Amino acid sequence: MGFVTTLNGVMAESPELLAGYNALAELFGKSSLPRAAKHIVWITASVENDCEYCVAAHSTLALRSRVPADVVQALRDGKSLTDPALEAVRRFTQVMVTRQGWVPDDELEAFLAAGYTRRHIMDIILGVGMKTLSNYTNHIAHTPLDPAWEDQRWSRS
Template identity: 30%
Template sequence: MIKPAHGDPKLDKVPNMVRVMANSPAVLEGYQGLARALKKSTLPQTTFERIALTVGAANACSYCVAAHTYSGKTAAGLSDADVELAKQGSAEDAKEAAAVEFARALTETRGNADPSKARAAGWSDEQILEIIALVALQTMTNYVNKVAETENDWPAA
């Protein structure tokens, strides 16, 4: 288990995952940089959260599934049914389902996924690249949390 970095009293209000990453300033900076950049993406918040849920579930990261269940419901307005479908790699809406299925396929095949269904559903080349980057970011956080055995500080999923 990697213990969270301490020293700055403000860190107590930061998610445990970020506190773990603070053990390496380079890792924390890389994570924050890509996360900030993806906040400027053209992906809707609902898609962002669904992809985070499907990647977390595919990688069996309970920390990330709990975090994105919370943010999916509170920030993106996902229902319980939406969350469950996302964890399974799908969505009721056909366009959302194509994005989530592509993200799940990227995760399960280690990048050997065909984007044609996502493209046919209306996702642009820009958005397909953003989905790939989001899968990479989520995979990084999944791996950090699993290796570090990050203590869950989110409501149980």
């Protein structure tokens, strides 16, 4: 990104946490999910975990990756997406986070019926795990928002 984020600076207090987060980020980047779906996971998990820092950061990164602005705004607002494939990822991630991994069978079946696989489910778990580390760190540390994310500042209304 061209700079060390304040999140990475905070995480550096535990080199293991920082290394673990960066390893998960690298692995999630290589996962089987389409590029836009990865952004859906990051933003949805961060919204559900009420992480102001991560919603701003991932909104910025999603827009830079050409995720449509209306999709990013819907995610920030916790609203459904019009694209059925992306909505399936949003919904599954939301249920995964809010139900702490206890996803009901009908939600699993709906996700699979949308054309996704069990591997995609495991990859979403990886993304949620990654965001849990950063979301919880930001909650504890009250991580200051980087200037690069300022245009996408977010808080739950």
